[in-house]
């Protein structure tokens with residue numbers, strides 16, 4: 391049985407500007423991932439720097455900060471078996487032109503700097519990133535009545 395894990399997803403400013411938030415949330419629900427936290431957040435430069443600390447100094451970093459701080463994001467905490475991997479698979483490759491059809495980036499994106507969605511890339515990154523957006527009490531570990539129809543646990 392896979393270990394339940396948590397992950398952080400951000401619907402980036404382009405997703406909200408384009409009116410795709412509901413569509414993208416629906417994809418996560420349909421996949422069976424359980425939402426345990428969600429909020430609208432205006433990311434400031436300080437939070438952007440903490441979130442994207444691994445990318446500081448890269449050529450695309452200044453543009454990335456401009457983009458992610460340009461208008462609000464929706465931060466979503468997901469929980470489920472292999473939540474990190476499932477969310478990454480649902481997002482698709484970083485470059486939308488390399489993302490498979492059926493993924494968010496493959497279906498809705500064209501440009502690497504406008505790729506709609508963020509997902510943590512490991513359980514360790516997920517816990518670090520979740521703490522940037524959510525207080526512990528804002529994450530609700532609720533029992534889902536349909537759980538046995540979605541997982542075998």
Ligand code: IDP
Nearest residue numbers: 445450454483484502503504505507508509511
């Ligand atoms: P990921 O979002 O698929 O995990 P990362 O390599 O962690 O990809 O990069 C973080 C974000 O930085 C990407 O989602 C994208 O928005 C942006 N980014 C990464 N590489 C480039 C690039 O070469 N040009 C422009 N933006 C980039």
Ligand code: MG
Nearest residue numbers: 508509510511
């Ligand atoms: Mg990443």
